[in-house]
Amino acid sequence: MFFEKIQSKIQTREQLAETAAHWRAQGERIVFTNGCFDILHFGHVHYLAAARDLGHRLVVGVNSDASVRRLKGPNRPIQDERTRLHLLAALACVDAVVLFEEDTPYDLIAKLRPDVLVKGGDWSPSQIVGADLVLADGGEVLSLPFVEGFSTTKIEEKILGR
Numbered sequence: 001m002f003f004e005k006i007q008s009k010i011q012t013r014e015q016l017a018e019t020a021a022h023w024r025a026q027g028e029r030i031v032f033t034n035g036c037f038d039i040l041h042f043g044h045v046h047y048l049a050a051a052r053d054l055g056h057r058l059v060v061g062v063n064s065d066a067s068v069r070r071l072k073g074p075n076r077p078i079q080d081e082r083t084r085l086h087l088l089a090a091l092a093c094v095d096a097v098v099l100f101e102e103d104t105p106y107d108l109i110a111k112l113r114p115d116v117l118v119k120g121g122d123w124s125p126s127q128i129v130g131a132d133l134v135l136a137d138g139g140e141v142l143s144l145p146f147v148e149g150f151s152t153t154k155i156e157e158k159i160l161g162r
Contacts, residue, residue, distance in 0.1 A: 001055070006086060006090050007086075007089070007096055008053060008082075009089035009094065009095065009096050010041075010085050010086070010089050010096075010097050010098075011096050011097070011098050011110055012098070013098060014107065015112075016059065016096055016098050017112070017113060018109060019096060020057075020059070020113075021096075022110055023056070023057050024061065027060075028055070028057050029054075029055035029056045029057070029115045029116065029155075030055060030056070030057050030059060030112070030114045030115050030116070031051050031052065031054045031055035031057065031058045031059070031114060031115065031116040031117075031118060032059045032061065032105075032109060032112060032114035032116070032117050032118070032119045033047075033048070033051050033058070033059075033060055033061070033117070033119060034060065034061030034062070034063070034100070034105040034108075034119075035060075035061075035062070035063065035073070035119075035120075036048055036062070036063045036072065036077060036084075037060075037062060037084050037087070037088055038068065038072075038076060038077045038078050038079055038084065039078055039156070040084075040087045040088070040145060041077065043146060043147040045091065045093075045121055046091050046147045047144055047146070047147070048060070048088075048091060048094060049093045050144050051093075051116075051118045051144060052093035053097075054116045054118065054140075054142070055115060055116050057095040057096070058093055058094050058095050058096075059095065059096045059097070059098065059112060059114065060088050060094055060095055060096070060097045061098055061099075061100050061105040061108050061109075062079075062081065062084055062085055062088065062098070062099050062100070063099075063100065063103075064081050064099050064101045065077055065080055065081045066101060067100065067101055067102065067103055070080075070103055070157050071103060071110045077131070078156065081099060085097050095108070098108040104130075105129060106128060106129050106133075108131050109129070109130030109133055109134065110130070113121035113133065113134075113137055113139075114134060114139065115134075115137075115139045115140070116134070116139055116140045116141075116142065117130055117131060117139065117140070117141045117142070117145055118141075118142045118143070119143055120143070120144060120146055121143055121144060121145045121146040122128075122146070124143060125141045125142060125143055128141055128143070130144040133139045
């Protein structure tokens, strides 16, 4: 039964549009973020929990395997998209996850129209893809600080160094 709840958080764009309309009808504030989330670690969990605190619902866009390969190189992702989607959906702070094939989530953001758009501390708000859409709707665009010492790249390097 719990696994079914996790799976119900993994949605297509069309399902997410319906879910978001329902949330909005209830007056809920939707926060969106995106990323590869290749090896889920403490930094990710801290970031996602902080993002969720900015609204009532947190939606996470996840790069597809092909998209991760284009962005990070032929040895990535380490974990396949199905695994990454399920791990994120299992987090209590995440309300929905959606896969996207493109290199950026611009089209997904255009469809979802979140109230708040967030990325990690290496992105200034002016560099965040979709900021123009969210700001035009009167929403907020924020860059949340990283937790020092945590990154998928550092974990990968540690594993390869052994």
